[in-house]
Amino acid sequence: MNETITNLWSIPLLIVIPILTAIVVNLLYNRGRAIRAVSIASAAVLLVISLVSPYGFQWFTGQPGVTYDGTYTFNANVFSWKLSLEYYYGPLQQIMISVMSFLLLFVVAISTKSLKKNFGPYIALMFLTYLSAAAIMMVNDFYHLWIAVEIGSLLVAGLVAASGGGAAQKAALKYTFFSALSGSGLAIALALILGITGYANITDAINSVRINDLSGMYNVLYVSFAFLMLSWIYAGGLAPIHPLKSDVYRSAYPHATVMLQTQSKLTLVAIGLVLLRMFGTLPFAREAMLSISILTMVIGIVMALIQTDFRWILAYLIVSHSGLVTVGISLGTFRGIVGGLFQAVNDVIYMSLLLVCCEMVLYFGRGTSIKFSGGLAKRAPLLTVFVILGTLAASGVPPFNGFQSELILIQAALEQGLPEVAAVILMVSVSTFIALFRAIYSIFLRPGDELQQGSERFKLPGTTLMFLVALVAITLVLGIYPQLALNFLTESALKVVFVPWVP
Amino acid sequence: MIELTLQTLSFLAAALLVIIGMAGMLYLDNLIKKLIAFTLLSDGVNLALVSLGYVQGGIVPILEPGASLSDFPNEAALIFGPGIVLTNIVIGVSTTAILAALIVILYKRYGTLKASKVLKGEHE
Amino acid sequence: MIDAFMTVAYLMVIGVTIGAVAALLQKDLLRAAYISGAESIALAFLFHALLAPDLGLTQAIVGTVLMPGIIILAILKTRRHEESD
Amino acid sequence: MGSIDSLYDKIKRHVVAYFTGNGYTDASTGYSAGELQAVVFIMVLAAMFRIFMIPLGIVVILVAAIMVLHFAPVIRVIERENSSDLNRVLFWVFVYFSVIVAVTLWGR
Numbered sequence: 025m026n027e028t029i030t031n032l033w034s035i036p037l038l039i040v041i042p043i044l045t046a047i048v049v050n051l052l053y054n055r056g057r058a059i060r061a062v063s064i065a066s067a068a069v070l071l072v073i074s075l076v077s078p079y080g081f082q083w084f085t086g087q088p089g090v091t092y093d094g095t096y097t098f099n100a101n102v103f104s105w106k107l108s109l110e111y112y113y114g115p116l117q118q119i120m121i122s123v124m125s126f127l128l129l130f131v132v133a134i135s136t137k138s139l140k141k142n143f144g145p146y147i148a149l150m151f152l153t154y155l156s157a158a159a160i161m162m163v164n165d166f167y168h169l170w171i172a173v174e175i176g177s178l179l180v181a182g183l184v185a186a187s188g189g190g191a192a193q194k195a196a197l198k199y200t201f202f203s204a205l206s207g208s209g210l211a212i213a214l215a216l217i218l219g220i221t222g223y224a225n226i227t228d229a230i231n232s233v234r235i236n237d238l239s240g241m242y243n244v245l246y247v248s249f250a251f252l253m254l255s256w257i258y259a260g261g262l263a264p265i266h267p268l269k270s271d272v273y274r275s276a277y278p279h280a281t282v283m284l285q286t287q288s289k290l291t292l293v294a295i296g297l298v299l300l301r302m303f304g305t306l307p308f309a310r311e312a313m314l315s316i317s318i319l320t321m322v323i324g325i326v327m328a329l330i331q332t333d334f335r336w337i338l339a340y341l342i343v344s345h346s347g348l349v350t351v352g353i354s355l356g357t358f359r360g361i362v363g364g365l366f367q368a369v370n371d372v373i374y375m376s377l378l379l380v381c382c383e384m385v386l387y388f389g390r391g392t393s394i395k396f397s398g399g400l401a402k403r404a405p406l407l408t409v410f411v412i413l414g415t416l417a418a419s420g421v422p423p424f425n426g427f428q429s430e431l432i433l434i435q436a437a438l439e440q441g442l443p444e445v446a447a448v449i450l451m452v453s454v455s456t457f458i459a460l461f462r463a464i465y466s467i468f469l470r471p472g473d474e475l476q477q478g479s480e481r482f483k484l485p486g487t488t489l490m491f492l493v494a495l496v497a498i499t500l501v502l503g504i505y506p507q508l509a510l511n512f513l514t515e516s517a518l519k520v521v522f523v524p525w526v527p
Numbered sequence: 528m529i530e531l532t533l534q535t536l537s538f539l540a541a542a543l544l545v546i547i548g549m550a551g552m553l554y555l556d557n558l559i560k561k562l563i564a565f566t567l568l569s570d571g572v573n574l575a576l577v578s579l580g581y582v583q584g585g586i587v588p589i590l591e592p593g594a595s596l597s598d599f600p601n602e603a604a605l606i607f608g609p610g611i612v613l614t615n616i617v618i619g620v621s622t623t624a625i626l627a628a629l630i631v632i633l634y635k636r637y638g639t640l641k642a643s644k645v646l647k648g649e650h651e
Numbered sequence: 652m653i654d655a656f657m658t659v660a661y662l663m664v665i666g667v668t669i670g671a672v673a674a675l676l677q678k679d680l681l682r683a684a685y686i687s688g689a690e691s692i693a694l695a696f697l698f699h700a701l702l703a704p705d706l707g708l709t710q711a712i713v714g715t716v717l718m719p720g721i722i723i724l725a726i727l728k729t730r731r732h733e734e735s736d
Numbered sequence: 737m738g739s740i741d742s743l744y745d746k747i748k749r750h751v752v753a754y755f756t757g758n759g760y761t762d763a764s765t766g767y768s769a770g771e772l773q774a775v776v777f778i779m780v781l782a783a784m785f786r787i788f789m790i791p792l793g794i795v796v797i798l799v800a801a802i803m804v805l806h807f808a809p810v811i812r813v814i815e816r817e818n819s820s821d822l823n824r825v826l827f828w829v830f831v832y833f834s835v836i837v838a839v840t841l842w843g844r
Binding site for chain 2: 204207215
């Protein structure tokens with residue numbers, strides 16, 4: 025296949041700008057206004073780059089060499105070589121990274137406004153989290169995949185520990201201890217794949233597996249599949265590791281959780297597609313992925329039903345809805361993959377809406393426990409409207425975006441002859457409504473204590489109001505015109521199903 | 528009967544290191560001990576990856592002046608393992624640093640290094 | 652010469668394992684950190700014997716100075732002996 | 737679990753705990769909804785084994801029903817197993833990993 029260089033500037037910029045911003049923001053000690061200006065400008069630049077960037081490849085070590093007499097060893101054939109370390113920016117990467125940049129812009133704006141102390145390192149961690157998620161999304165070789173996953177897990181721990189509080193630090197310590205197993209497992213998987221195929225590049229590895237006869241070495245492939253799936257589970261917070269991940273989601277600040285859940289959804293999509301492309305033809309590989317996804321959905325939603333704190337409920341709902349994303353991917357059909365990717369986009373958006381509402385509940389000085397609160401609807405009616413809209417979107421009610429992706433997922437499950445999976449997806453969306461509405465009733469609608477009753481209304485800060493309005497607008501637009509997002513996703517899904525060696 | 532070459536022995540040592548590290552992370556109650564067990568675990572993985580590339584009676588994969596080019600591919604040790612291990616060592620150091628910092632912070636907050644007190648589950 | 656080298660390598664294989672167990676059995680955390688550093692020296696030599704001298708150098712520096720250094724710093728900031736109960 | 741309680745005893749204890757135990761709290765709606773959901777989920781997932789073999793599916797459904805009745809408030813068991821204790825998570829990961837490797841190697 026002939027590949028041409030069409031993209032020489034945007035992929036390096038998407039990696040370099042977050043690093044530079046993190047360094048600069050770290051150096052601006054205690055200058056809140058400067059940090060705010062720099063970080064917002066940088067996030068806006070990232071959003072513009074991700075929107076206007078052309079599609080194409082970025083190869084490392086592709087530059088011409090210089091000889092002693094001053095001439096270049098330039099040769100047009102250099103660009104026809106397939107180099108191993110490779111990034112790719114395509115339609116799927118464009119929509120995912122654009123959504124993440126949009127969220128980063130507002131999250132940075134909110135956090136620089138609401139935090140009081142020196143928050144330079146915190147913003148730096150936020151940008152580095154963005155960097156790791158973008159790298160995982162664009163990468164097409166196992167080596168960079170491993171490094172980006174490792175960096176991402178350390179950054180999650182850093183971002184959670186920076187939120188302060190004993191629970192947050194405990195969650196960070198547990199999560200980092202576990203990265204020992206996951207990271208070593210990913211390194212072993214990488215070494216085994218390198219040993220079998222001889223390539224770190226995913227495209228070349230898939231071609232090598234297809235061309236060469238590996239019938240005697242299926243055991244090695246299965247072991248590397250298992251280790252790679254372990255890191256998938258760890259980075260995305262699927263079933264056996266979900267207690268650690270829900271601890272992480274719950275104990276960070278809600279606006280930091282927006283970035284954390286975006287990162288883990290993108291990681292799930294990227295590593296899931298890699299697993300499907302590389303190991304999708306192995307018998308029982310997709311079944312293993314599917315069973316993990318179903319287990320995640322079920323346990324997440326059941327645990328969300330019995331929580332008594334809004335933050336806990338949201339944490340377990342995020343876990344459960346990551347199961348929805350991976351069900352679509354692990355079905356492995358065209359419609360399933362489209363549904364999974366679309367669910368990832370939608371999920372990131374409506375969960376951000378709910379998380380920002382949760383942040384506002386904390387900001388107004390009410391606890392998020394559903395036992396000792398109530399009566400917030402009288403004092404913050406606008407927030408109540410937003411949180412109810414977010415609930416409707418999350419539980420898949422027609423005019424919102426959650427409905428469209430869940431419909432596609434249910435159709436995909438029925439097409440595959442798995443009506444049970446369709447039933448589980450339906451029940452998850454219904455139970456999402458129950459779990460969220462318990463919290464909303466207790467916090468917002470129930471008459472509160474007399475001590476908490478006041479006359480004056482709470483006012484939403486301007487940035488937050490803009491963010492909420494924008495998120496609601498996106499959920500409505502994507503719910504009414506799903507083609508806007510599906511146009512980006514169909515090409516990638518077709519490639520994964522029919523030509524899996526193409527990134 | 529497997530011949531006890533250096534490669535087999537170091538695979539064995541790597542497996543023992545991984546098992547010792549995992550057992551230490553599971554059963555030891557002290558957070559610093561858990562940290563040391565973590566470094567042992569990553570050492571074991573590194574050793575396994577390095578001994579994957581070992582060639583019996585081979586040479587270091589560096590092309591010295593005067594070496595014969597035709598024998599080099601047969602004799603040189605494979606380098607994919609070491610390429611990964613170099614990164615893994617660096618990642619291990621940074622993870623150790625973050626873990627140590629978190630342990631110090633948690634010690635200041637709770638006054639103990641016992642994992643059974645610090646790392647209790649949230650729902651118990 | 653070669654035989655002596657290989658004998659030392661075999662000894663280092665045993666040394667790595669014994670060092671790992673010994674480090675985890677100490678009650679004194681500082682001593683455990685030192686022993687894990689000694690285990691790293693054995694590991695560095697083993698890397699050298701396994702035809703990866705560059706990794707041997709890296710492991711010698713990182714494993715004997717940096718890692719125990721970090722752990723010793725953490726011990727100095729917390730406490731030296733394990734709690735008995 | 738050498739329990740000698742009959743099924744009647746289990747159900748009676750369950751019902752009594754609902755109406756007298758801690759009284760009606762905010763959490764009890766969640767617990768009852770979660771219990772029902774968990775039971776339905778388990779039965780639906782047990783029914784999925786029909787894709788391998790229909791008799792196997794029938795057997796698994798029966799086993800699942802007996803297990804559900806044995807661990808009567810299922811939600812309590814699930815809640816206990818979901819603790820974020822590090823060792824417990826590590827244990828579940830080892831179980832999971834061995835199951836995945838065993839199933840994939842066997843399925844080949």
